[in-house]
Amino acid sequence: MPSYQPPLRDMQFLLHEVFEVTQEFQAMPRHAEVDADTINAVLEEAGKFAADVVFPLNISGDEQGCTLDRDTHAVTTPEGFKQAYAQYVEGGWAALSCDPEYGGQGLPFVVNQCLYEMLNSANQAWTMYPGLSHGAYEALHTHGTEAQKQLYLPKLTSGEWTGTMCLTEAHCGTDLGLLRTKAEPLPDGSYKLTGNKIFISAGEHDFTENIVHLVLARLPDAPAGSKGISLFVVPKFLVNADGSLGERNPIFCGGLEHKMGIHGNATAQLNLDGAVGTLVGQPHKGLAAMFVMMNAARLGVGNQSLGLTEVAFQNALAYAKDRLQMRSLSGTKAKDKPADPIIVHPDVRRMLLTAKAYAEGGRALSTFCAVLIDKELHHPDEKVRKDSAELVALLTPVVKAFLTDNGWTATTLSQQVYGGHGYIKEWGMEQFVRDARINMIYEGTNGVQALDLLGRKVLGNQGASLKKFGKLVARLVEEEGVNEKMAEFINPIALLGEQMTKFTTEIGFKGMQNPDEVGAASVDYLRVAGHLVFGYLFARMAQVALRAIAAGNSDPFYLAKLQTARFYFAKLFPETATLMRTARAGSRVLMDSDAALA
Template sequence: MPQYNPPLRDMQFVLHELFDVVSEFKDIPEFAEVDADTINAVLEEGGKFASQVVFPLNITGDAEGCALDKTTHEVTPPKGFKEAYAQYVEGGWPALSCDPEFGGQGLPHTINQSFYEMLNSANQAWTMYPGLSHGAYEALHAHGTDEQKKTYLPKLVSGEWTGTMCLTEPHCGTDLGLLRTKAEPQADGTYKITGQKIFISAGEHNMVENIVHLVLARLPDAPVGSKGISLFVVPKFKVNADGSLGERNPIYCGGLEHKMGIHANATCQMILDGAVGTLVGQPNKGLQAMFVMMNAARLGVGMQSLGLTEVAYQNAVAYAKDRLQMRALSGPKAPEKAADPIIVHPDVRKMLLTARAYAEGARALATYTVIQLDKELKHPDPEVRAEAADEVALLTPIIKAFITDNGWIATSHCMQVYGGHGFIHEWGMEQYVRDARINMIYEGTNTVQSLDLLGRKVLADNGKKLKKLGKKIAEFVEDQGVYEEMQEFVNPLADLGDKVTKLTMEVGMKAMGNADEVGAAAVDYLRVVGHLTFAYMFARMAKIALAKKDSGDPFYTAKLATARFYFAKLLPETASLIRTCRAGLAPLTAMDEALF
């Protein structure tokens, strides 16, 4: 059976030593009283909930899956899920980073994200039930009417109700301009919504008394394409004026998707048969409101793969230390045993260190990004908010795509460490691989994230956002470049920064002649920039570890070794990626379609 220990020590290192979040929060009045003891206490208790309550349900939930009653259209999650959710609500966890006006605890998103990393390590499928509620909360908080906020936000904040987002339809995934769901205005100001949605995570379940669906649909006079989409809030049960629940709304689960992974989450085909909803935001401006939820979800998906990377690494390490197989090529390392533990073999170490480096790099980058998100949302200085917003916009597609790609690599490596046992269900590793694979697909495939990064976030503003990040990196390089012991980190970081600048200009020039050059370069380009951000994080972490290398604390020794491994074994991937970027469109279009 697998195991999970919350990585509190590394979380504390990232939060307090790497980013000094308490000082960052001092400049935000709402968070000025948040101190290190509070942060640590919240995460310690959150870790206990994740590891002791949710984690034991992961492997059994995967085996059991969800059950749909086709006569009532109700979905029953695996055993123990509903009870664990009740404990989650009782502990006040849904309210952690929500607005106190609606019953929230008002803590920074940064703390909530660290908590969610642990939940995703413990049980990604379970975590998806409450996970999208935060996105629904954010969308309604930003764009809902006062009445909608009064009706829905307190229940979403308390966790008494959960939320979903209903975007995808059978004929359209990312291309939402093709959606056909219709919204007919009614005399009382509501709308009757008719259509079909698919792939709706946690679309139906019995863990709460009501589910708040945010649904994209078209008004009768809507223009074609994405400019004609409106957003509606459609509850499973209608809500009376006094807040009590009324009759069942005709939005129901018509079928459960039979999936490769996340079996314990109800991924639903949702039928809307004249379901009553109310408009969120302005008519035909639904994507603007929904993007609040989608961006939150994209950061959340990055957290899912970070969580899976961490738990897969922990279990692979434990197995590699225990499993005896062959002797080290340089001679026996455990002569008293029949064979050496496989952790002595170089390639096993490479796989383990790859997973470790991708987990630690992701944790640093994700934490950095959500600190900027807290600034964007709450900082009193509008210039600081604007700068933070630019950085969050630039880094969000990297969080989603780079971390999930790495999660697939890491979980696959960790399964490989187990050999044949990795392919067997009860060891738990093959589930992490299956669960990790969806994270590269949903909330916008990683190709879409790459197009977003290169096309919208870099080329669209002539590299303004990227240059600001590049300036931070250059200042760090200049500041640290005078120290001999930092050369192994800052030199490759500076070199990659220069190469990214040149590569961006080259792709931009090609794109001026043929926009398809963006599509040809985007995926490799995102991975190059992803490595740039990780290299920046690891160089900063190495600086701290070097300063404390003689402290006697093995944590810093391990951190330094991981940073050195990253720079020596993983960062060089950028050389081949830059070459494939530069190969451009021609090799992709040379073959006639008929020959495929």
């Protein structure tokens, strides 16, 4: 059976020593009084909830899955899931970073991200229920009418109701311009929606008495394509003006998907048979409103893989210390035992350190982005808000794709550490692998994220956003460039930073002549960008660790941080050289392949 220990020390290291969040908060009136003790206390309790309440339901939830009563359209979640959610609501966790105007606690978003990492480690399938609700809250908070906010946000904030995002249709995934769901105006200003949605995570369940669906649909006069999409809020039960529940809205679960993983989450097929909804935002501007939720979901999916990377690594490490197999190549290490523990073998350490590096780098990136979001939302300086928003937009596809690719690698390697036992269900490792696989697919496949990064976020503004991040790298290089102890961390990112400019320009010029060149290079490009970001963050972590050691701090945590950073730069970061070479191979070898793919 697997186990889980919340990584509180590493979270505190990032929050207080690397990013110094309380100093950042002092510049934001809303968060000025949030101190380190408050953050630590909240995260300690969050860790207890994740480890003690949610984690024990992970394997049983996977085994039981969700069941649909086709006569009533009701879905029953695995045993204990509903009760755990009730504890989640009672503990106030749903309201942690929500607006106090609607009953929220108003804590910084970065604290909420740490909570969700731990919940994802504990049980990704369960965590998707409240996670999607937070995205629905954000979309309505940003684009909803005052009436919609008053009607829905207090219930979403408290967790009394949950939310979903209903985009995908059977013929229409990423290309939302193809969707067919219709919305017809009614005399009272509401709309009647008809159509079918698939792959709706948490689309039906028994956690709450109402579910708030955010649904993309077309108005009768809608132009073709993505410019003709509108967004509607469609509750499971209609809501009266006083907030009480009215009659059942005809949006029903017609089936549950049979999936490779995340069995404990109800991935629903939803049928809208004249369901009543209200318009969110402007007509035909639904994608802009939904992108608030979609971008939140993309950051959330990266966080899901981060959580799985951490829990898989923890268990693989414990197993490697205990499992006896063969003797060390450099001589017996455990003389009192018939064989050495497998952690003495170089390749086992390679697998463990890869997972550890991807967990620590992913946590640093997730935390970095969360602090930027807090600044984007609440910093009084307009330029700081704008710059933070631009960096978050640039990094969102990196978080989604790089962390989920790395999560798949890390969970698979952690499973490999177990040998044959990793393939056996009782150890729990194969579930982490299965659950991690979906994260590379939904909320826009990683290939789509790569196109978004290179085509829109980088080339779309002539590299302006990339240059903003490049200035952060250059500032660190300038600060530590003459420090010999930092050379092994600084020199690689300084070189890649210089190469990135030429690399990007080259692809941009080729793309102007043939757009397929951008598509051919984009996936490799995103991984190069991901390593540049990870390299920058590992260098910052190493900087803090070296300063702590120089000041006489003997905590082995800092030495461990340096050793992980050295492994990352020696064994993982060099992947960038190969990636730039394959990206430069161009589109011809892909597109001139009709005979090979006949």
